[in-house]
Amino acid sequence: MRYIDNPSTDPEYNLAFERSLCNSSLLTPNSSLTFMLWRNAPSVIVGRFGNVSDDVDLDFAASHNIRVVRRASGGGAVYHDLGNVNYSFITRDEKIFTLEYFSNTIMETLNAIGVNAALSFSHNDIKANGLKISGAAQYHHGGSMIHHGTLLFDSDLSMIPRVLRHAGRVANIRPLLKHDMNVNEFIHAIKQEMNVNDRFL
């Protein structure tokens, strides 16, 4: 697995960068799997078919400097800030790397870090104590795919029902840990559990 260190917190740049990796000729079947952890400054990320004015309180977003950006994958609008860690898997080997593979990898990593996490029935969400801590979606184009998702670690949850019009029940991961850590330590722990090293393109 190739890990890409992406220190940017610009949501427009990050989503474009992720999509460019998916379309890149650097992705050959031999490179098997690319993995990236990244964070966005406060933003609402709307699904490919999401209706922005139905999903987002745009006045609230504008007055709180929350950017609204559309992603290539499906699903509903989500709130991101620097307390939320995003992960992306990018591959051309769609037959090997399935939704179940990605969801199980993330769930097992969380369990190893000390979070009692379980997959939802759809395999898209990961829950702890019945509350969603992680949601995933996919984008497929010409034999390449992105499987990406959120890990609510230490987000400002009070913003979610204020900026999103259809907010579900969610929880942060940090209070569930037996041994406290900050978001950078959490990112480091995921990389250690997944046995990846920093590498730039």
Added chain:
Amino acid sequence: MIDFYDDVLYTKTNEWARKVDDVVRVGIDDYSQASLGDIVHIEVAEVGTRVETGKSFGAIEATKSVTEINAPISGVIARVNDEVLKAPGLINLAPFDEGWIAEITPDNIAELDALMNAEAYKKFIAQ
């Protein structure tokens, strides 16, 4: 049980193409709709849009997964299936029939020769 129609040709990205008079009718195949699950959204470029072989001219969403639809042949979109825009689930029900997506007036009909027939396609997806 996955259906493979013999009267269409297939792309490596799971679209089908069928010559109907002067146009090429296009959709996604049964293998693709079955792997995707319930299709809930679709967008397709408008009539008159120029499309290129292997390039996206629309997208579908099923269970939070978005898949681009690639043109199997270059040309101009002549017609879009309004019924599928209203009810994308038609693609799940009848991908080769009522679930067709668009018709393309091809630049060069001979481009279809590069696509796979049902036998070759079955081997391709079994790889």
